[in-house]
Amino acid sequence: MERKGGILLHISSLPGEYGIGTLGKEAYDFVDLLEECGQKLWQILPIGPTGYGDSPYQVFSAFAGNPLFIDLSMFVEEKILKKEELDILFSEKNYIDYGKIYKFKFSLLRKIFNTLKKELDKDYYEFYEKNEFWLDDYSTFMALKKLDERSWIEWNIDFKTKKFDKNLIKEIEDEKFFYCFLQYIFASQWEKLKDYANLKGISIIGDIPIFVAMDSSDVWANPELFELNEELKPKRVAGVPPDYFSETGQLWGNPLYDWENLLETEFNWWINRFKKAFEMFDYVRVDHFRGFCAYWAIPANEKTAINGKWEKAFGLDLFKILRKKFKNLPIIAEDLGIITEDVVELREKFSFPGMKVLQFGFEDGANSEHLPHNYDNSNFVAYTGTHDNDTLKGWFSKLDNSKKDFLLNYLNIKGENIDKNIVFALIREVWKSVAVFAVIPLQDFLVLGSEARMNSPGTVGNNWQWKATKREFESFPVDFLREISKLYKR
Secondary structure, eight states, X not given: OOOEEEEEOOGGGSOOTTSSOOSXXXXXXXXXXXXXXXXXXXXOOOXXXXXXXXXXXXXXXXXXXXXXXXXXXHHHHTTSSOHHHHHTTOOOSSBOOHHHHHHHHHHHHHHHHHHHTTXXXXXXXHHHHHHXXXXXXXXXXXXXXXXOOSOGGGSOHHHHHTOOOXXXXXXXXXXXXXXXXXXXXXXXXXXXHHHHHHHTTOEEEEEEESSOOSSXXXXXXXXXXXXXXXXXXXXXXXXXXXXXXXXXXXXEEEEOBOHHHHHHTTTHHHHHHHHHHHHHOSEEEEETGGGGTEEEEEETTOSSSTTOEEEEOOHHHHHHHHHHHSSOOOEEEOOOSSOOHHHHHHHHHTTOOEEEEHHHHHHHOTTOTTSGGGOOOSOEEEESOOTTSOOHHHHHHHSOHHHHHHHHHHHTOXXXXXXXXXXXXXXXXXXXXXXXXXXXXXXXHTTOOGGGOOOOTTOOSSOSOBOOOHHHHHTOOHHHHHHHHHHTTO
């Protein structure tokens, strides 16, 4: 890994004209902006198909792409859609109306499918054959959801256990085809975008959550790989104990892996998952990396994450097998939170870079490992904040006086226009650090407040909705970023 800098911006937050960012022109424009600023990295969040709550960390498949990110404009150019049909989705607002997007965008996607399904060539069938190991389960799962929108745990016993009669198989055949088609279109558009970025010397950092959603094709199709009871309901669920983000911990609710069964299968499911991720991204950030050493197991009937306990995972065995399967493992370990020595040892054994978050440094004081003067090596990615943090401007405004005084003294900042000065000074701290990678959320470069925060852990509603506007992009500090990147050799 060479010393580089870049920007964190999810696909959904691109300034798309039609309600949500897509893999279309706005994504290519962002790549051009990165190149203009001399950047080499674009980090995104997980790109799977989201469900209730719209979280990219709770998706219907660990392998599939989100159909909402498909660019519809190309189908106007091909005269399959009319521009007026897209205009109903037009929005210049800073937030995503997911209900509206789901309703109208899927109706247009179905129109595209009905127009093209009889014209699909060998490229489609080659895509299907290559991805059949997950695509058949996913498309079946989504077709059944069209018949019963509830979580699959609430389905009838035949749906839950995949005992289908011939009539049902015939009934869902076209719907399965539809969801396979969407994945083909998504993959085609993603591949072109990634090739464009790579051609300009820009690497994409993807993101995969360690856990999968309970209401997913992954659990439905592979119940033996998870801690489920005879009724296929979770015995225990995932989360984290009380921490910086929450006094009662975070109760994620994801089913836990049956690590014994995973080991018996030689981690075949995980190998396929990483193989897919390595194909799609240049680097893969693994969310909650410490879960490969030990995970916080919470009884399924608990209302908070307080009454959990740590259980051992078999991450060492998994990564040994992965290292044999792949020439290199371009993994970034999200090692935030309660980190024990065994987590550090596992990360260092495979030379995975970890993470440092500057905001945490000023919360914890002068001895914090997140402050640049305490960085003892370069093998990590440094951030001002992540998708779970407030923006720098919003965060600074909420600091108590003693922490503000410490921060101002640390940065040696005085004077007027303090918000912009503080934000740009903090960005400089990250950029000039020894960290091999430095990545800053777009919101911080734009000096936006808490209204632009992406996610507040432990809360429901108003998350994952922020979207940039074209006007905000026009105010991007190109000269500043180009200057510090040259100055600090990024």
